[in-house]
Amino acid sequence: MTAFATLPLKPALLASLETLGYTAMTPVQEQSLPPMLEGRDVIAQAQTGSGKTAAFGLALLQALQVETIRLQALVLCPTRELADQVSKAIRKLAANIPNVKLLTLCGGMPLGPQLASLAHDPHIVVGTPGRVQEHLKRGSLHGGGIQVLVLDEADRMLDMGFSEAIDDIVGRIAKHHQTLLFSATYADEIRAVSGRVQHDPVEVTVDAPVEARPAIEQQFIEVEPAHKLDALAQLLAGERGQHALVFCNMRKDVDAVAQELDRRGFSALALHGDMEQRDRDEVLVRFANRSCSVLVATDVAARGLDITALPLVISHDIAHDPDTHTHRIGRTGRAGESGLAITLCTPRERPKAANIEEALGTALPWRTLKPAPPRGKTLHLAPMKTLVIDAGRQDKLRPGDILGALTGDAGLDAKDIGKIDVFATRAYVAITRALANKALERLRAGRIKGRNFRVRPLG
Numbered sequence: 001m002t003a004f005a006t007l008p009l010k011p012a013l014l015a016s017l018e019t020l021g022y023t024a025m026t027p028v029q030e031q032s033l034p035p036m037l038e039g040r041d042v043i044a045q046a047q048t049g050s051g052k053t054a055a056f057g058l059a060l061l062q063a064l065q066v067e068t069i070r071l072q073a074l075v076l077c078p079t080r081e082l083a084d085q086v087s088k089a090i091r092k093l094a095a096n097i098p099n100v101k102l103l104t105l106c107g108g109m110p111l112g113p114q115l116a117s118l119a120h121d122p123h124i125v126v127g128t129p130g131r132v133q134e135h136l137k138r139g140s141l142h143g144g145g146i147q148v149l150v151l152d153e154a155d156r157m158l159d160m161g162f163s164e165a166i167d168d169i170v171g172r173i174a175k176h177h178q179t180l181l182f183s184a185t186y187a188d189e190i191r192a193v194s195g196r197v198q199h200d201p202v203e204v205t206v207d208a209p210v211e212a213r214p215a216i217e218q219q220f221i222e223v224e225p226a227h228k229l230d231a232l233a234q235l236l237a238g239e240r241g242q243h244a245l246v247f248c249n250m251r252k253d254v255d256a257v258a259q260e261l262d263r264r265g266f267s268a269l270a271l272h273g274d275m276e277q278r279d280r281d282e283v284l285v286r287f288a289n290r291s292c293s294v295l296v297a298t299d300v301a302a303r304g305l306d307i308t309a310l311p312l313v314i315s316h317d318i319a320h321d322p323d324t325h326t327h328r329i330g331r332t333g334r335a336g337e338s339g340l341a342i343t344l345c346t347p348r349e350r351p352k353a354a355n356i357e358e359a360l361g362t363a364l365p366w367r368t369l370k371p372a373p374p375r376g377k378t379l380h381l382a383p384m385k386t387l388v389i390d391a392g393r394q395d396k397l398r399p400g401d402i403l404g405a406l407t408g409d410a411g412l413d414a415k416d417i418g419k420i421d422v423f424a425t426r427a428y429v430a431i432t433r434a435l436a437n438k439a440l441e442r443l444r445a446g447r448i449k450g451r452n453f454r455v456r457p458l459g
């Protein structure tokens with residue numbers, strides 16, 4: 001690994017890196033920073049956890065001229081959560097450069113305050129494509145001085161249907177700018193976007209060898225097909241099963257496995273591409289707010305999942321190819337948290353295991369699973385329960401209103417209230433499971449923002 005000090009970075013940036021304790025570059029940084037600092041376009045295949053944010057953050061801050069009060073760098077992200085994380089990371093890197101103005105502009109947030117904060121041009125904007133496009137169209141954001149455009153998690157932005165918005169944004173900003181594109185995959189659509197918006201990009205691919213990620217422990221277990229579900233239930237009953245992602249190769253198995261786990265007392269839900277958007281949102285909300293502890297998904301469906309640092313990932317079916325396997329296990333154990341990735345493999349699936357072994361270049365860690373003695377049905381319920389309120393942003397409902405109603409009239413303690421997600425026409429709030437009924441009764445009896453909305457429990 002190479003030290004950051006070998007790069008021609010502003011002293012202020014080197015100072016921030018020192019404060020952050022980043023000494024050596026990660027492989028993505030090592031490969032992408034030199035061409036980025038030369039002003040080249042870069043397309044990099046990089047996962048969350050690879051250090052990609054610091055890579056493009058450093059590049060855009062190096063190019064920034066603080067004395068010039070105009071928008072110089074635009075970072076597009078698929079979700080508000082990611083935009084917030086990226087903004088935070090850039091602010092930390094910019095800590096030693098005085099007067100840098102960075103704005104986060106995301107959809108789902110009220111427009112008024114954003115317009116107010118745009119009265120003076122920021123230097124950097126981090127946002128979601130739809131909202132950034134809207135500001136450019138309105139003229140509240142001026143793209144004529146943009147020098148660096150970053151497309152972060154471009155594959156997810158395309159999955160979410162932002163392709164047209166991105167093209168439109170590129171058409172509205174300075175003609176000559178540097179474009180840095182980051183994506184977990186190099187699918188054809190990504191290459192197509194790169195072809196449209198980049199000029200002679202330097203390609204960066206870092207195959208982080210799985211064994212080089214000490215935070216992920218892998219286990220392979222051979223089971224007969226008839227015993228797969230028993231093995232799965234036994235593994236999920238352990239401590240790490242409190243928040244676990246289970247992969248199946250086929251959609252029909254996703255439903256069957258989730259239903260069987262539910263029958264066996266787990267808070268399990270299925271996620272696959274056949275579901276309506278609203279049902280998908282609901283499942284993702286419940287998994288993220290801990291009112292569902294086991295999410296059973298196909299590989300494609302799991303791509304929309306924001307959560308990556310899960311304690312446990314289980315392949316109910318071994319992945320068809322080593323790349324898919326690597327993606328799956330990358331969902332656990334990042335940023336210093338340990339993770340466990342268990343793969344179930346039937347005797348007939350052994351050739352797939354052999355392929356993975358060959359790709360890894362090391363012997364697979366096989367273990368045996370002693371069948372647990374049969375017991376009566378034990379409940380392994382998630383710690384939270386979700387209540388859904390039939391009102392949302394359209395009703396001007398904000399998380400604070402819900403929190404207020406629960407802690408005020410309903411008399412709940414803030415510590416028993418979990419994540420609150422507000423969508424256009426509905427809102428979800430997680431409550432400590434034991435208190436969910438009480439919260440439901442109180443919400444039904446009382447008012448939220450002075451109004452009566454329908455409230456019901458989920459699951």
Ligand code: AMP
Pocket residue numbers: 021022023024025026029047048049050051052053054335
């Ligand atoms: P990212 O891939 O951008 O989500 O970053 C993953 C994590 O790695 C973040 O928590 C960063 O703070 C951290 N990180 C990024 N670059 C370095 C580095 N060179 N050395 C140590 N940690 C880093």
